[in-house]
Amino acid sequence: GTLLASIGRRRHSSGLLLLAMDDWKAAFGEEWDAVVLGTGMKECLLSGLLSVAGKKVLHLDRNDYYGGASASLDINQLFEKFQAGAPPSEAELGKLRDWAVDMVPKFIMAGGQLVKVLIHTKTANYMEFKAVDGSYCYRAPKARSSGEFGRVHKVPLTPKEALSSSMLSMLEKGRMGKFTMWVASIDCGKPEGFFEDGSFRDMPYWTRVGMTGRKKMPLTQWNGDQFFKDWGLEAGTIEFLTHVCALYRDESWRSAPALEVVSRMQLYLESRTRFAGMTSPYLYPLFGLGELPQAFARLAAVHGGTYMLNRDLDGSPVFGPNDLSLEYAEDGTVAGVVNHDGEEAVVARTKTVVGDPSYFAGKTKPTGSVVRAIALLDAPLAEMEKDGASSCQVIFPAAQCGRCNDLYLFLCSNAHKVAPAGKYVAFLSTKVEGPTQGMSNEQIAHRELAAGLALFTRPGAPMPLHLFYDAYPTYAPLTNGTKDRVFISESFDATSHFETAINDVLDMYQRITGETLNLDALAAAASAEQ
Numbered sequence: 001g002t003l004l005a006s007i008g009r010r011r012h013s014s015g016l017l018l019l020a021m022d023d024w025k026a027a028f029g030e031e032w033d034a035v036v037l038g039t040g041m042k043e044c045l046l047s048g049l050l051s052v053a054g055k056k057v058l059h060l061d062r063n064d065y066y067g068g069a070s071a072s073l074d075i076n077q078l079f080e081k082f083q084a085g086a087p088p089s090e091a092e093l094g095k096l097r098d099w100a101v102d103m104v105p106k107f108i109m110a111g112g113q114l115v116k117v118l119i120h121t122k123t124a125n126y127m128e129f130k131a132v133d134g135s136y137c138y139r140a141p142k143a144r145s146s147g148e149f150g151r152v153h154k155v156p157l158t159p160k161e162a163l164s165s166s167m168l169s170m171l172e173k174g175r176m177g178k179f180t181m182w183v184a185s186i187d188c189g190k191p192e193g194f195f196e197d198g199s200f201r202d203m204p205y206w207t208r209v210g211m212t213g214r215k216k217m218p219l220t221q222w223n224g225d226q227f228f229k230d231w232g233l234e235a236g237t238i239e240f241l242t243h244v245c246a247l248y249r250d251e252s253w254r255s256a257p258a259l260e261v262v263s264r265m266q267l268y269l270e271s272r273t274r275f276a277g278m279t280s281p282y283l284y285p286l287f288g289l290g291e292l293p294q295a296f297a298r299l300a301a302v303h304g305g306t307y308m309l310n311r312d313l314d315g316s317p318v319f320g321p322n323d324l325s326l327e328y329a330e331d332g333t334v335a336g337v338v339n340h341d342g343e344e345a346v347v348a349r350t351k352t353v354v355g356d357p358s359y360f361a362g363k364t365k366p367t368g369s370v371v372r373a374i375a376l377l378d379a380p381l382a383e384m385e386k387d388g389a390s391s392c393q394v395i396f397p398a399a400q401c402g403r404c405n406d407l408y409l410f411l412c413s414n415a416h417k418v419a420p421a422g423k424y425v426a427f428l429s430t431k432v433e434g435p436t437q438g439m440s441n442e443q444i445a446h447r448e449l450a451a452g453l454a455l456f457t458r459p460g461a462p463m464p465l466h467l468f469y470d471a472y473p474t475y476a477p478l479t480n481g482t483k484d485r486v487f488i489s490e491s492f493d494a495t496s497h498f499e500t501a502i503n504d505v506l507d508m509y510q511r512i513t514g515e516t517l518n519l520d521a522l523a524a525a526a527s528a529e530q
Contacts, residue, residue, distance in 0.1 A: 024308055024318055024339075025346060027058060027306050027308065027348065028339055028346040028347065028348040029346070030058075030348070030349070031349040031350065032056050032057065032058045032348060032349065032350040033050070033055035033056045033057065033350070033351075033352065034047075034050050034055055034056075034057050034058075034350060034352040034353070034354060034512070035057075035058045035059075035060065035336075035337045035348055035350045035352070035353050035354070036050075036057060036058070036059045036060070036353075036354045036355060037060055037061070037062075037324060037337070037353065037354070037355030037356070037359040038060075038061055038062075038068045038355050038356040038358065038359060039059065039061045039063075039066045039067060039068055039293045039297075039307070039309075040067060040068035040069055040070045040293075040356050040489070040492075041067075041070045041104070041106075041289065041292055041293065041492075041501065042356065042489040042492075042501060042504060042505050042508075043059070043068070043354065043355060043356055043489065044059075044292060044293040044296035044297070045114075045117060045296065045502075045505045046354050046489075046505055046508060046509060046512070047059045047296055047300055047305065047354075048117075048121045048123060048296040048299045048300060049117065049120075049121065049505075049509055049517070050354075050509075050512070050513075051121075051299060051300045051302075051303035051304070051305045052120070052121050052299070052303060053513065054303075056304050056305065057300055057303075057304075057305040057306075058305070058306050058308070058337075058348055058350070059297070059300060059305060059306065059307045059308070060308050060319070060324060060337070060348075061307075061308070061309050061310060062310050062319050062323070062324055062359075063309065063310055064309050064310045064311035064315075064317065065309065066290070066293040066294060066297070066309070067103070067289075067290060067293050068356060068358070069103060069104060069356070069358075069472070069491075069492065070102070070103055070104035070289065070492060071102075071103050071290065072100050072101065072102045072103070072287075072288045072289060072290025072291075073100075073101050073102075073103060074096075074097070074099060074100065074101075075088045075093065075096045075099035075101070076088060076096070078099070078101050078374075078468070082374075082468040082469075082470070084466065084468070092465055093376065093420065093423065093465065093466075094419075094420030094421065094422065094423050095420045095421075096420075098414070098417070098419060098420040098421075098423075099376075099418070099419055099420065099423075099425070100287055100288045100290060100417070100418045100419075101288075101374070101418065101425055102288045102289045102290060102418070104289070104492045105288070105289065105410045105412070105427050105496065106289065106410075106492075106495065106496060106497055106498045106501065107132055107282035107283070107284055107393055107410065107496060107497045107498065108129070108282060108283045108284065108285075108497075108498050109267060109268075109271050109281055109282060109283075109497060109498065109499055110131070110271040110272075110274035110275060110278065110281055110282065110283050111267055111270040111271035111274045111281070112267060112271065112498065112499060112502065113499075113502045113503070113506060113519055114498045114501075114502045115274075115283070116519035116520065116522070117502070117505075117519065120517075120519060120522040121296075121299055122299070123292075123295045123296055123299050126291075126294075126295035126298055126299070127285050127286075127291050127292070127295050128285065128286040129283045129284065129285050129286070130283065130284060130285075130286055130415065130416055131275060131277070131278045131279070131280065131282070131283055132280045132282035132283065132284055132391045132392065132393065132412075133279055133280060133384070133387070133388070133389035133390055133391050133392055133415075134154060134279065134280055134383075134384060134387055134389040134391070134392035134393070135154070135155045135244065135280040135281065135282065135392065135393055136152045136153060136154055136155060136244075136383060136392055136393065136394040136395070137152070137153050137155055137167070137240040137243075137244045137394070137395055137397070138150055138151070138152055138153075138394055138395065138396040138397070138400055138401075138407075138451065138452075139151050139152075139153060139167065139236070139400060140400040140401065140451065149454055149455075149458040149459075150400065150451060150454065150455075151383075152381060152383045152394055152455065153165065153166065153167045153383075154383070154387060155240060155244050155245065156168060156176070157180055157245070157268075157269060157272065158180075159177045159180075162176045162177050162180075167236065167237075167240065168234075168237065169234070172233070172234050172237055175231070175232065175233055175237075176233070176237060179231055179233065180269065182208050183262060183265050183266055183269060184266070184269050184270075186206050186262070188219075188259055188262060188263045188266065191204030191205055191206055191219075192205060192206050192207050193205055193207075193216075195216070195218065200218045200221055203218050203220060203221055204218070204219075204220055205217055205218050205219070206219055215230075217230065217258075219257070219258040219259040219262060220257060220258075220259050221258075222257075222258040223254065223255050223256060223257065223258060224242065224253040224254050224255070224256050224257075224258055224261045225254045225255070226258065227258035227261060227262070228241075239397050239399065239400075240397065241265060242261065243395055243397040243398075243406055244395045244397070245264070245265050245268040245269075246261055246264035246265050246268065247264060247268070247495070247497060247499055248264075249405060249406050249431075249493075249494075249495065249500075250398060250404060250405055250406070251398075267281075268281050269281075279387075279389075280392070280393070282393060282497065284391065284412060284416050285416070286416055286417045287416075287417045287418065288412075288416070288417075288418045318339075319339060320340060322340070323338070323339045323340055324337055324338070324339060324359060325337070325338045326338070326353060326486065327347055328484070332483070332484055333351065333483075333484055333485045334350070334351065334352070334353050334484055334485045334486050335347075335349065335350075335351070336348055336349045336350055337350065337353060351485055352485050352487070352512060353485065353486045353487070354487045354488075354489075354508070354512065355487075355488060355489070356488070356489050356491075357475035357476075357477070357488055357489070357490075357491055360477075360486065360488050363477060363478055363479075363486065363488060364475040364476060364477055364478060364488060365475065365476055365477075365478055366473055366474070366475055367474045367475060367476045367490070367491070368431055368432060368473075368474050369431070369432045369436070369471055369472060369473045369474060370429055370430070370431060370432065370471065370472055370474060370491075370492075370493065370494045371429065371430060371432050371441065371444045371445050371448050371449065371469075371470070371471040371494075372427055372428065372429040372445070372469070372470045372471070372494075373427070373428040373429075373445045373449055373452070373453060373467060373468070373469055373470075374425070374426070374427055374467070374468040374469075374470065375425070375426040375427075375428070375456060375464040375466070375467050375468075376419075376423065376424075376425055376464060376465045376466045376467075377423065377424040377425070377426060377456075377462045377464055377465065378422060378423055378424070378462065378465055379424070379462035380411065380413070380424055380462065381394075381411070381455060381461075381462070382460060382461070384411070390412075390413045390414070390415040390416075391411060391412045391413060391415060391416060392409075392411050393408070393409065393410060393411075393496050393497065394408075394409035394411070394452075394455075395407070395408060395409075395496075396408070396409070396451050396452060400451070401450070401451040403430070403433060403448075404433055405430055405431040405433060405494070406430065406494075407428065407429070407430045407449060407451060407452050407494075408427075408428070408429050408430065408494060408495055408496035408497075409426060409427070409428050409452055409455070409496065410426065410427040410429075410496040411424060411425070411426040411427075412424070412425055413425070423465075424462075426456075426464075427496065428445075428449045428452040428453065429449075429494040429495075429496065430448050430449060430452075430494045431493070431494050432444060432448055432471065433448065434447060434448070436471070440469075441469040441470055441471045442469040444469075444471050445469040445471070472491075473491070474490070474491035474492070474493065475490070475491050476488075476490045476491070477489075477490070480511055481508075481511055481512075482511055487508050487511060487512050489504055489505070489508060490504050506519075
């Protein structure tokens with residue numbers, strides 16, 4: 001496979017190759033197993049997975065750059081996007097070429113599904129990753145009207161961290177230690193037995209040590225509320241376990257199956273020890289997530305796929321505003337993707353189309369909106385400095401902010417090659433909860449992100465060198481795509497981690513192929529080959 005047909009080769013600034021005008025016509029003249037629209041992270045992951053599965057994939061983007069809504073911007077592009085006025089200054093911001101700001105930054109759970117996808121597809125060979133230093137939880141002041149500021153606490157999961165944490169009372173430190181040891185020790189896939197009588201008859205159980213011996217726990221029948229009630233943990237402890245460790249975005253953990261809650265906490269604990277020396281469960285690529293679409297472009301080329309950005313060799317666009325529309329067969333299933341060359345329609349024949357919501361007007365529904373604040377800093381948070389951390393995630397549980405949805409803070413630095421030495425980039429994000437009509441992005445951000453923005457205005461805080469505000473609508477497909485073979489991803493949510501995004505990707509893959517990926521087995525096989 002090639003990223004470029006044999007005529008008119010020229011390198012893009014990324015090091016990848018572009019298709020010349022004659023080449024795209026040849027590509028559209030072929031038949032493809034799948035055509036993917038958009039080079040966002042989800043679309044690139046699906047393109048790579050389909051390519052590795054032996055599918056012939058044509059990957060198109062109406063933009064002349066990789067990444068779509070999740071693109072990585074240099075400092076000049078960032079200032080231009082947010083109309084910052086004066087151009088960026090090296091005197092203020094350090095070496096300008098060292099900035100790489102991801103528009104949808106998301107940390108990667110070290111033991112999670114995305115790492116298994118990267119290993120399975122061997123895309124990890126094209127990238128370098130570094131552990132994220134800290135995982136923190138926000139606690140509001142006891143009296144919110146007192147003028148006091150909330151605090152950021154390191155998540156205490158090891159016995160040593162629990163003993164030194166100001167988040168836990170003395171009695172709770174012991175309970176927390178026993179709880180985390182139990183979570184780490186059980187096998188969620190192997191119950192210890194089955195109830196022989198009573199209301200849970202024939203249901204599986206797991207056990208823990210109780211006051212009078214071993215106690216049976218019906219984790220498949222209990223919900224999260226019942227599970228934590230049985231353990232008797234304090235409300236504040238349950239809050240950071242469910243929101244910061246199990247990564248629930250709201251209070252849905254209460255009705256979720258207890259076994260699911262435990263599995264999600266196990267993933268957090270296991271990710272903490274996935275690689276030597278980790279102090280959080282997260283990884284992030286050097287130079288940011290902008291490397292990810294390009295790594296998958298290389299992967300697609302190896303497996304016979306073709307990538308096309310919207311730029312001819314002379315810089316002129318290949319696709320017009322009405323191009324990349326869909327053509328359907330008589331039975332209502334998709335038959336191809338249409339591009340126009342003057343009056344002539346050129347169709348890339350395919351029976352499967354995949355893409356992000358921006359390509360499918362009328363086939364998606366609004367699901368809300370996300371608001372973000374992007375801060376360029378010359379110092380880390382005080383809590384990070386104390387821990388010697390150069391990168392971190394902070395989760396603000398909704399109840400601590402008087403909200404229904406959590407807030408997320410992503411912070412990275414020169415350690416991950418996304419900022420010059422001594423500089424930091426921070427993203428605050430959440431789902432918008434109130435009305436927005438007539439409001440600017442800045443006004444929306446100050447209402448929705450107040451608790452997070454206060455971290456930069458409290459005494460001694462690192463004042464942002466620049467602060468940008470952004471809000472965007474989110475969409476989901478109207479149908480699951482199995483009927484017309486048009487599979488649409490969901491917009492990126494406000495989370496600062498990849499877990500919800502990778503679940504959407506794997507669910508789409510199952511609908512597209514009819515097969516469920518056994519990533520544990522596939523990643524193990526790929527690792528063994530290496």
